[in-house]
Amino acid sequence: MQLRFAILGAGRIGQVHARAVAGTPGAKLVAIADPVAKAAESVQAAYGCDIRSIDAIVASADVDAVVICTPTDTHADLIERFTKAGKAVFCEKPVDLSLARVKACLTAVAANKGTVMVGFNRRFDPDFMGVKAAIDDGTIGTVEMVTITSRDPGAPPADYITRSGGIFRDMTIHDFDMARWLLGEEVETVQAAASVLTDKAIGELGDFDSVNVILRTATGKQAIITNTRRATYGYDQRIEVLGSKGMVYAENQGENRVVVADKSGFRSAPLLNFFMTRYIAAYANEIAAFVDAVNSGKDTPTTTHDGLMALALAEAALKSVAEGRTVKLAEVL
Amino acid sequence: MQLRFAILGAGRIGQVHARAVAGTPGAKLVAIADPVAKAAESVQAAYGCDIRSIDAIVASADVDAVVICTPTDTHADLIERFTKAGKAVFCEKPVDLSLARVKACLTAVAANKGTVMVGFNRRFDPDFMGVKAAIDDGTIGTVEMVTITSRDPGAPPADYITRSGGIFRDMTIHDFDMARWLLGEEVETVQAAASVLTDKAIGELGDFDSVNVILRTATGKQAIITNTRRATYGYDQRIEVLGSKGMVYAENQGENRVVVADKSGFRSAPLLNFFMTRYIAAYANEIAAFVDAVNSGKDTPTTTHDGLMALALAEAALKSVAEGRTVKLAEVL
Amino acid sequence: MQLRFAILGAGRIGQVHARAVAGTPGAKLVAIADPVAKAAESVQAAYGCDIRSIDAIVASADVDAVVICTPTDTHADLIERFTKAGKAVFCEKPVDLSLARVKACLTAVAANKGTVMVGFNRRFDPDFMGVKAAIDDGTIGTVEMVTITSRDPGAPPADYITRSGGIFRDMTIHDFDMARWLLGEEVETVQAAASVLTDKAIGELGDFDSVNVILRTATGKQAIITNTRRATYGYDQRIEVLGSKGMVYAENQGENRVVVADKSGFRSAPLLNFFMTRYIAAYANEIAAFVDAVNSGKDTPTTTHDGLMALALAEAALKSVAEGRTVKLAEVL
Amino acid sequence: MQLRFAILGAGRIGQVHARAVAGTPGAKLVAIADPVAKAAESVQAAYGCDIRSIDAIVASADVDAVVICTPTDTHADLIERFTKAGKAVFCEKPVDLSLARVKACLTAVAANKGTVMVGFNRRFDPDFMGVKAAIDDGTIGTVEMVTITSRDPGAPPADYITRSGGIFRDMTIHDFDMARWLLGEEVETVQAAASVLTDKAIGELGDFDSVNVILRTATGKQAIITNTRRATYGYDQRIEVLGSKGMVYAENQGENRVVVADKSGFRSAPLLNFFMTRYIAAYANEIAAFVDAVNSGKDTPTTTHDGLMALALAEAALKSVAEGRTVKLAEVL
Numbered sequence A, B, C, D: 001m002q003l004r005f006a007i008l009g010a011g012r013i014g015q016v017h018a019r020a021v022a023g024t025p026g027a028k029l030v031a032i033a034d035p036v037a038k039a040a041e042s043v044q045a046a047y048g049c050d051i052r053s054i055d056a057i058v059a060s061a062d063v064d065a066v067v068i069c070t071p072t073d074t075h076a077d078l079i080e081r082f083t084k085a086g087k088a089v090f091c092e093k094p095v096d097l098s099l100a101r102v103k104a105c106l107t108a109v110a111a112n113k114g115t116v117m118v119g120f121n122r123r124f125d126p127d128f129m130g131v132k133a134a135i136d137d138g139t140i141g142t143v144e145m146v147t148i149t150s151r152d153p154g155a156p157p158a159d160y161i162t163r164s165g166g167i168f169r170d171m172t173i174h175d176f177d178m179a180r181w182l183l184g185e186e187v188e189t190v191q192a193a194a195s196v197l198t199d200k201a202i203g204e205l206g207d208f209d210s211v212n213v214i215l216r217t218a219t220g221k222q223a224i225i226t227n228t229r230r231a232t233y234g235y236d237q238r239i240e241v242l243g244s245k246g247m248v249y250a251e252n253q254g255e256n257r258v259v260v261a262d263k264s265g266f267r268s269a270p271l272l273n274f275f276m277t278r279y280i281a282a283y284a285n286e287i288a289a290f291v292d293a294v295n296s297g298k299d300t301p302t303t304t305h306d307g308l309m310a311l312a313l314a315e316a317a318l319k320s321v322a323e324g325r326t327v328k329l330a331e332v333l
Helices: A012-022 A037-047 A054-058 A072-084 A099-112 A126-136 A158-164 A172-183 A200-204 A280-296 A304-323 B012-022 B037-047 B054-058 B072-084 B099-112 B126-136 B158-164 B172-183 B200-204 B280-296 B304-323 C012-022 C037-047 C054-058 C072-084 C099-111 C126-136 C158-164 C167-183 C200-204 C280-296 C304-323 D012-022 D037-047 D054-058 D072-084 D099-111 D126-136 D158-164 D172-183 D200-204 D280-296 D304-323
Strands: A003-008 A027-033 A065-068 A088-092 A116-119 A143-151 A187-195 A210-217 A222-228 A236-243 A246-250 A258-262 A265-268 B003-008 B027-033 B065-068 B088-092 B116-119 B143-151 B187-195 B210-217 B222-228 B236-243 B246-250 B258-262 B265-268 C003-008 C027-033 C065-068 C088-092 C116-119 C143-151 C187-195 C210-217 C222-228 C236-243 C246-250 C258-262 C265-268 D003-008 D027-033 D065-068 D088-092 D116-119 D143-151 D187-195 D210-217 D222-228 D236-243 D246-250 D258-262 D265-268
Touching (some): A003 A012, A012 A280, A027 A054, A054 A072, A072 A099, A088 A280, A116 A280, A126 A236, A126 A246, A126 A280, A172 A187, A172 A210, A172 A236, A187 C187, A187 C210, A210 C210, A210 C222, A258 B126, B003 B012, B003 B054, B003 B280, B065 B280, B072 B088, B072 B099, B088 B280, B116 B304, B126 B280, B143 B172, B172 B187, B172 B210, B172 B222, B187 B304, B187 D187, B187 D210, B210 D143, B222 D210, B222 D222, C003 C012, C012 C280, C027 C037, C072 C099, C088 C280, C099 C304, C116 C280, C116 C304, C126 C167, C126 D258, C143 C167, C158 C200, C167 C210, C187 C304, C258 D126, D003 D012, D003 D280, D012 D037, D012 D065, D012 D280, D027 D037, D027 D054, D065 D072, D065 D280, D072 D088, D072 D099, D099 D304, D116 D304, D126 D172, D126 D246, D126 D280, D172 D222, D172 D236, D187 D304
Parallel strands (some): A003 A065, A065 A088, A088 A116, A143 A222, C003 C027, C003 C065, C065 C088, C088 C116, D003 D027, D065 D088, D143 D222
Antiparallel strands (some): A236 A246, A258 B246, A265 D265, B187 B210, C187 C210, C236 C246, C246 D258, C258 D246, D143 D236, D210 D222
16 A cells, blocks of 8 residues: 655755655655646656645645645644644654744644654665664664764855754754764753854854864763865765774765876765765655655654754754853753 | 667566666656566566567557567577567677677668667766776876776576576676777787686586686787676676776775774675666666667667677687687687 | 984883984984883893983983983973073973973073974874875865864773873873864864763773864864774874865774675774874974974974963863863963 | 894895895894995995905805895806805895796705795785785685786886896786785696887887786686786785685775865875885885794795796796797796
8 A cells, every 4th residue: 555645845855855755665646736836847747746735735635644845934834734634744854943833843743643754864874874773783882972074065045044044953953863863862961163164144144154063961972063064075974983892984975986096196086966966865765764654653763853852952052152151952942 | 759668578687677768768668578477567567568479569669669688599589570670679788699690680780770789788887987988088098908807796596507608608798898898999819717616516517607818909908807706795896997197997886885993993895796786877877878879860889799799709718718829809700 | 413312211102212213314312311220221222322310411412402201290390401401302292281380391491592392293194294285285275174083092091091181181182282283273262071981980080081172263263173092993093174175184094904805894904003103103203303403493393382282272171171161272371 | 143144236125125134123234245336335324234245245254144136147146155155045036037047046055955035025015914814814715816916107227128037027026926825826827918008118128018917726716917017106016815705905005195185076195106115014024034034944935936936937928928828837847
């Protein structure tokens, strides 16, 4: 029996999910919704699904699940509406930029007995899953230090930055989720440093482009996160975990595996430059995991609670920068 | 306008091509043919195409092109029949195990003014295309030495070996094609050494499992090919080209990019273990190239002539082993 | 004309320097001093130098320069005494564990017009010099982020920890110096997190074994330092610098370059396990640089001021941990 | 008790050995001989040894061992003379360019009950020793295929080529020795291909600059050797051994471990460019092994027999090229 999907939003990430749904055994793309007709039509053309309004999808008996890829400020409302309508929900992060709104949404979801998965795609990257497996199977012993290096090739457009909630809520939020996942414990304290180094315009918007964050759990485990908005050599995505018995890490992905050697030395390609190329397998895996959870009735592997905690870490990081001190996560939750 | 395909043969490689055709923009899978109903039905189920007999496909007005994935001894006949019927043909290598039969087939294809592409998939691997590009754009200067290491994870079943024509015609044939492609000149002489080292049963079938071949062109360029039927660490596929200005090579592909380090050292995954996984992109690219050639009327990037030349090199290698001497390619052509 | 050396202290690091002096063109090892006769005799046996008391060396007309390898609490006194005696001084770090004492020593050295070089050996590692060169020659543009990973294979003995001033003053101090050197600007603020994860005994001594530090300059450049006392896979020494145009890093050094591949994957050796093996070239280079500076009258490449600044950063890190806040370096200087 | 050495020949390789002897515990450099006064004096200046004539060294009671670094055509005579005089002999390869002369020399050495070690330095490279260890300890199972890639950065001067006996006797000879050592069996047949690709002048001297050789033992094990006189990216020295259980190889050595990444990709240094830099540890290790063998009375790890066999393989390779056939080693021995 196939899980029948509608996708809300036919923008860049909506198209990623449309492809993932279409290519997932056990999933079927039934409908796409987007106020921009052209965007919706391109998904229809590619996958042969219906175009419907969001209202129509709420009422569609032939839709079991939705993927929410609409603007951030609509996420919480749509989650509430679709869980109430009895649809399983996959929502792109973040649930909302306001912690209070996220909490209210969680309450509503609980009341609706809804199934909601938040799209922390990196947990589903095959290499990062391998890192997690080396933790879970005891290969590296007890986790002590998590090191996450996450650098974008270039900054997003200014109008995205103003709507995104800033670097901690938009970019570091992925790393906060990875840190929680890999540490295996909740974070107790947050220390963050932030700078504007790549583009003054980012600073003028009140945001930063270069940040480092130290997270510490109650037992003393630590994670360090390094972010910048500009890495000329590509989309730099590294994870390393030190444990009592050893270390595990995942190597970056270059554009290809070709090496040229001459009198100037050895040269290889830059890193894959785009999140959709780099995480293509992760996007497919997360939809498959969602389908599996809905069909089996098991918990989704990522939840709205994960969305809440990652957002809270972003709040704490901002507070640490603003107040020049180590911030307890409990202060912002 | 889409190119409408039928696939002849629903075995392992037929299924690879069915997936490639189904996923190629501008291509449409119309029909599958296989005497084994179950095999044909599984392709039908996966891609929603018709099941037809070969005879019916010859007569189908809604089929523009066929992919021949039937047993080797049927290839030449089918090529002749389908080119006569005006269909474009993509045929798995080899065209035939007999050089004389291949030559006759080429004559027939020419008489039919047929379009035939032979499936030397490795030329379409993105990394090997990068190696070729570094030759073609002058990066490494004039080619001098080509080094091809090609090792299978394990030997095929005995009955495959008896039908395949032996290691040179079945396994090295890919490397002969790569060598010709990368040398950019025809081979003049062949020297080969062959041993049975991994399994006596292979020797009892009259075949070898471990071979090295040196190819030399008239201008003195050389290629060295190393093959074995058993590499415990996976499917080892390496290409390196030395030129007057530098060297270019493609690194192997591991199962993942995870590294574990502990007191015993650093460990990473074995190589991808299966040709269909390793060359998944190559199979897709070669079908796309075929579609492009048929639609544009340009020559196919690999031809029956390429199939002939690779087979002739295999003949020459066998002769070199048997007679303990350097064999001129002209002797067998 | 050769620079004639005496070495004060024939312990482990004294022997490293004895070998470096003996092997440096333009340097000659004249005398060794150590209250432990056996230690002094082993240096004498190896290099054919005299054994003399420190008093005798102060008065030796045939000694131009001394290398101070005695216990930390004697460094400042010996620096003052030997600069007063007109000898050039190379002193192992740190100058003293007390910032006040270091400042007083600097004043005395200035009054003596003394030449003093502090042994921050890592600046002289060939690979790290290559990293610095890529900064200085503009290859990576303006420096933005420095990432230093420095992990010892195992903790030193408890009695060393009690005398060393703790992990920040004894281990991180090298990384503080590297960070200043690579940032090219003085640090303005320090944030540190510290844990006891590898051995409770270290905590009982009032020290930590696992720390992360973020340094930030006035212009917003940042450095992140990660230290632990236990890395099972060897002596992990990595440096990476992100700039506006690119990134540069130095790869770790394994015990050898041998790789074994089998069905379990690819395996290579652990990292070099000992600072004296890992930095053998650095120790030789720093003595050569000292000889060159003394002979040419140029400034030494590392100075007592560098020693002071690195120690101040350690103080600030301790204060950050103790007070749970971002500490300005100016507060402790 | 120290082994007292004289070195015959103060040229480039004589100086390498002088440094190795001077730095080897248990070895002492007593005298240097060279008809060129300036060359001998530079060794004397560096290591404080005597300058003596070869005649004087034969008669020197304070010399236990000699290192022969004189021109090739004097090697056999000097080996005979010094073994007769009761000195242990370390001789640079080759013993002679004539197989007959080498055989006569072996007879004389046997009659003199002499100790002679031939300088196949690569067997003493730490990484290649690691490869051998992985064979000897059973890690890779039974050896099946040995792959040796050995490429010089540039061709030697024309007058060296005319005296050296050509590429097989001068360059490949090292690889022939490595192949025998790693195969663990004697070679039965030789197939070689040779070209002139880098410099016509080499061809005009009757030599080749680009060769491939396949060696095969009676049990079917094979080795493949690839040589060229010009590799723009440095001194390429690779060894790989495939066995029944796995593969082992040694990675090349770059000039440093610095990597730069930017929009054009990742770049690292070319390979070490000079045999004396690349094999500095091997030269030290082989002298230490010689000292150990002489002192212990054990066989030297490399012998005049090894020299004979490597030269015979060169003869067979030349014959294979000339006659266009597979040559049995027995034909030339």
